[in-house]
Amino acid sequence: MxxxxxxxxxxxxxxxxxxxxxxxxxxxxxxxxxxxxxxxxxxxxxxxxxxxxxxxxxxxxxxxxxxxxxxxxxxxxxxxxxxxxxxxxxxxxxxxxxxxxxxxxxxxxxxxxxxxxxxxxxxxxxxxxxxxxxxxxxxxxxxxxxxxxxxxxxxxxxxxxxxxxxxxxxxxxxxxxxxxxxxxEGPLTEAYNFVQWASAAAPAGSALHLLPLYVRVERYRREAGQEQALDLHWISEDATRAALLALQLWFDHTTPATSSVLDLSHLAHALWGAHQFHDASRVFQALDPFYATVPWTYRTRSPGDADAAAEVFLQARARCFSASRGPG
CATH class of the missing domain: 1.25.40 (Serine Threonine Protein Phosphatase 5, Tetratricopeptide repeat)
Incomplete structure (x- = not known):
């Protein structure tokens, strides 16, 4: 790994x-x-x-x-x-x-x-x-x-x-x-409606299945500073479902060589946040050796700091790999 x-x-x-x-x-x-x-x-x-x-x-x-x-x-x-x-x-x-x-x-x-x-x-x-x-x-x-x-x-x-x-x-x-x-500013209702409409008709393998994850990150960004609420947001039933759908309908039908690193980073982040560590580890492997600073930078105290974003990425990746290996 x-x-x-x-x-x-x-x-x-x-x-x-x-x-x-x-x-x-x-x-x-x-x-x-x-x-x-x-x-x-x-x-x-x-x-x-x-x-x-x-x-x-x-x-x-x-x-x-x-x-x-x-x-x-x-x-x-x-x-x-x-x-x-x-x-x-x-x-x-x-x-x-x-x-x-x-x-x-x-x-x-x-x-x-x-x-x-x-x-x-x-x-x-x-x-x-x-x-x-x-x-x-x-x-x-x-x-x-x-x-x-x-x-x-x-x-x-x-x-x-x-x-x-x-x-x-x-x-x-x-x-x-x-x-x-x-x-x-304010609620992201229009954005949620748009990405649900766009992804609903998208065929398997389409990157449009990741759009709901981007809106969740935008909500995360707008609510910066409310760390506990944000962490709970990622493990909600809706967030977990969105992450798993993106995995099944996009990731399982594509290859890293033709995939956006930004898309892979958003999917790895969403699965890690939803505690779907085994699935997240697959996406982290597909990313190697690259990553995108977004959305990891929003998990730091200084959004925009690439080094801080890389540290969060490394911690998340290590957590997922460890969970995938299991005890012992």
Whole structure:
């Protein structure tokens, strides 16, 4: 069983992506072009462009690539990712140029969609930008929901992404982030309703079965400081059922090499919190040697401290492995 200290890497188990990330960060984009050209499906394409875009949002390497290959679909989509990430960062920091960056990113989404109409990423990017419209002033951000229990929101954008890649993991997470932005405080009723609706129709193997675990972590984060109540929350019947359903409907149908480290970390955390130690140990093994700081960081006294999050992760993993081995 793995006993080493966990490693954080945005590419996780995707060895090919880890290799090209270093090249891209140092200004070399040819290996990135080759990797994206060879990416076999929309789910992996979405995941890789997201990681790459976030990694180089502070540099001009993608602009240099586009200057040399202006008709490259990969370069255009990655450029869109970079602009969306910059708009998000500006919004979080309250930067005065947020609106200008937002408009630039929206225009890039349109260009990418026109160049590659079958690609879900431009629509996912528009869905990502929807969370900046806190007052839902844009018509497309307050469309009628598909069911009465849901909220007005960017449902057409989600539908366009879903049409191109049904059940796309990032698309549904972006919709969940929109819900959080819409209701930044108070009960998470809308979020719970959304993830229950999304996961109910998802097939076995879909990462949408983990969405309820993310909402539970968000509730955990908002109630920080109430440690005893939070611990009881994780061993409740509903929380345990959600963790076991995610295990059975997602984990048992997937492989670590194609799985999000963030998803695996949330599942390991939920099973550990529910005292399902044997099942949690299976997920910890699948994670090795990686981990994500979230949700472990919310179990610390200083959320955001990666070292403190790693310590909680190690303690939880050791507890699960010990319980799985049994006495003696």
């Amino acid at each position: 793995p006993l080493g200290r966990p490693v954080y890497h945005p590419a996780g188990h995707d060895e090919a992506l880890r290799a090209v990330l270093q090249d891209l960060r140092t200004g070399r984009w040819v290996s990135t072009r080759n990797l994206l050209t060879e990416t076999p499906d929309w789910g992996l394409w979405t995941q890789r462009t997201q990681v790459l875009g976030a990694a180089v949002a502070g540099s001009d390497v993608v602009r240099a690539w586009r200057a040399e290959e202006p008709h490259s679909t990969s370069a255009t989509v990655l450029h869109t990712r970079v602009l969306v990430e910059r708009a998000l960062r500006a919004h979080r920091s309250g930067h005065r140029q947020t609106n200008d960056l937002w408009r630039e990113a929206v225009a890039a989404c349109g260009e990418a969609s026109a160049m590659s109409p079958e690609d879900p990423v431009p629509w996912i990017c528009l869905l990502t930008l929807a969370q900046l419209d806190v007052g839902q002033r844009w018509d497309q951000h307050r469309a009628a929901p598909p069911e009465p229990m849901l909220f007005p929101g960017p449902w057409q954008l989600l539908a366009e992404a879903d049409k191109r890649d049904p059940g796309n993991r990032e698309a549904y997470h972006r919709m969940l982030q929109f819900v959080y932005a819409r209701r930044s």
